[in-house]
Amino acid sequence: MNESVLRRALLIIAVLGLALGLAVWRNGIDIASPDTIWTAATLPVVAALGISILRDFWIGRVGVDAIALVSMSAALLLGQALAAVVVAIMYAGGTVLEDLARGRAERNLRALTDRAPRVAHRKSAHGTETVAIDQVAVGDELLVRAGELLPVDGILIDASAQLDESTVTGEPLPERRGAGDALRSGTVNAGEAFVMRASAIADKSTYAAIVRMVAAAQTAKAPFIRIADRFALLLLPAALLIAGIAWYLSNDPIRALAVLVVATPCPLILAAPVAFIGGVSRAARAGILMKGSAALEALAQVRTAIFDKTGTLTLGGAELIEIDVAPGRQETDEPLRLLASLEQASHHVLADSIVRIARHGSLLLSPPREVREHKGEGLEGQVDGMSVVAGSRPLVLGNGALPNWAERGESRYHDTQVLRVFLAIDGRLAAVFTFGDAIREDAPGTVEALRSAGVTRIVMLTGDDGAAAEKVSASLDLDAVFADATPADKVGTVEAEKAKAPSMMIGDGINDAPALAAATVGIAMGARGGTASSEAADVVVLTDRLEPVAEALRIAKRTRGIALQSIIVGLGLSGAAMIAAAMGHITPVAGALLQEGIDVAVIVNALRALGDGRLEHDRNGRRS
Secondary structure: OOHHHHHHHHHHHHHHHHHHHHHHHHHOOEOEOHHHHHHHHHHHHHHHHHHHHHHHHHOOOOOOOHHHHHHHHHHHHOOOHHHHHHHHHHHHHHHHHHHHHHHHHHHHHHHHHHOOOOEEEEEEOOEEEEEEHHHOOOOOEEEEOOOOEOOOOEEEOOOEEEEEOHHHHOOOOOEEEEOOOEEOOOOEEOOOOEEEEEOOOHHHOHHHHHHHHHHHHHHOOOHHHHHHHHHHHOHHHHHHHHHHHHHHHHOOHHHHHHHHHOOOOHHHHHHHHHHHHHHHHHHHHOOEEEOOHHHHHHHHOOOEEEEOHHHHHEOOOOEEEEEEEOOOOOOOHHHHHHHHHHHOOOOOHHHHHHHHHHHHOOOOOOOOEEEEEEOOOEEEEEEOOEEEEEEOHHHHHOOOOOOHHHHHHHHHOOOOOEEEEEEEEOOEEEEEEEEEOOEOOOHHHHHHHHHHOOOOEEEEEOOOOHHHHHHHHHHHOOOEEEOOOOHHHHHHHHHHHHHHOOEEEEEOOHHHHHHHHHOOEEEEEHHHOOHHHHHHOOEEEOOOOOHHHHHHHHHHHHHHHHHHHHHHHHHHHHHHHHHHHHOOOOOHHHHHHHHHHHHHHHHHHHHHHHOOOHHHHHHHHHHO
């Protein structure tokens, strides 16, 4: 029988037994004594709990539920059948409540796995066939119909596609992708049908990795939880000692029973797991995958942040920084459209970026004609009947002087690592495009948010040269820069920082994987499909933004705080109740009801980890 179903059945038996016994006692029905009915309703709970404790002991775990077993058994032996059945209800009710709380906390995680893609429409010489996704091979052309999940990672073949990536990245609005863009499994086609080419098999695609991480998140135990379990074991001898002292001083065994009834360590058993699963679930909704609650707890204690530069603090590619246009040309769209149209015929690494930028700007490209490529310099051709030349300054201008309007750009980017593309239309310089590895727009805000969250040291670790690294560092006000670093240098630096304080390493490339594994917490920027770095990391950010790094830290700190708060308050209340029971102020039945109230309060508080927490923060800020 499913354990969840068994726990519910035990609760129902205990509740029905209590109700029937009360009815017999109140109405004088002569079918059996109330104590007999209450005892019969308690025994199944005692038996199930005893078997559970023996099973845990057999595999090397000592169950803290032993206190509940002792209290129910003692109540039956002392003739307190009513107290015994109430404790049985409270214990069984607590386990059912834990199931419900865990179910709510895991709902978002289960939603990810339940909607995993299962079939694909593969194109062949005979048409389109529907196959299981494990039959898809790299290079297969796949048709994705409107509203369908993308079955595997791939490259868009058609001109454009509109995708709902909310489940994978947390982004609420659909994104438009152009030909050649990378697509990820698990996202939804929010527009018309399109064709893509598989770039990975199902088991190596994004969504399969998400499912594996979710499984880890649901099963892994955080060190914090294991420490709480060990601490809970101290409650059993402590409770027995206090109960024995109360019995000895009062000569009343009922006082000892009342102490045992209120001593069940539910705040420790329930609060930490529910809070940590809730935190992992909350992070998943924000496009952040935590590989288990251990990663979340470790992240909560981080004091140093180590960033890779290229692709992490910066955009990691040739991004269009600025367009200088000749006087008389008010718009930049037409020069960009002509440049992108010509670049469609090029195999240069920059050409893909130029075409992507133009298509994302909804510019209509024309087919180039009579294209000639000058290796390492640029290309020329005809676009819409116009002669277009694009490339280096010598190719476009020869030995000619720069016009005044273009000189300003040359001065602006002097001694800067950028690529300048000159564009001439019908023999006249029309525009100059500046490409470079720009700092992410959200990088300054992320650095500030990390400092606000308690990170005391932020450094950059990069294989790039010192001049480029120092420029980025100055813009972001970092504490230190380590440049010209090899992968081995990166590991050494991370280990040195980790020796001083718990440290997180944030990176995106294959060369970052060893450093990510060496850090206290490795965070991979996984939006661009860095499989090696994602596998080595403890946390994976699925959006192509840096802000989720700070959000992940905020969620981790809040979750750990909620778990700790629940444990301290819960155990404090239980301790006070034990003292009151030892002094004779609480009866066993009242103690069981009081303990259940403490359990409910603890679980409800732990479930706060599912929420955003910003409203609480705002209220606290206003109060302060």
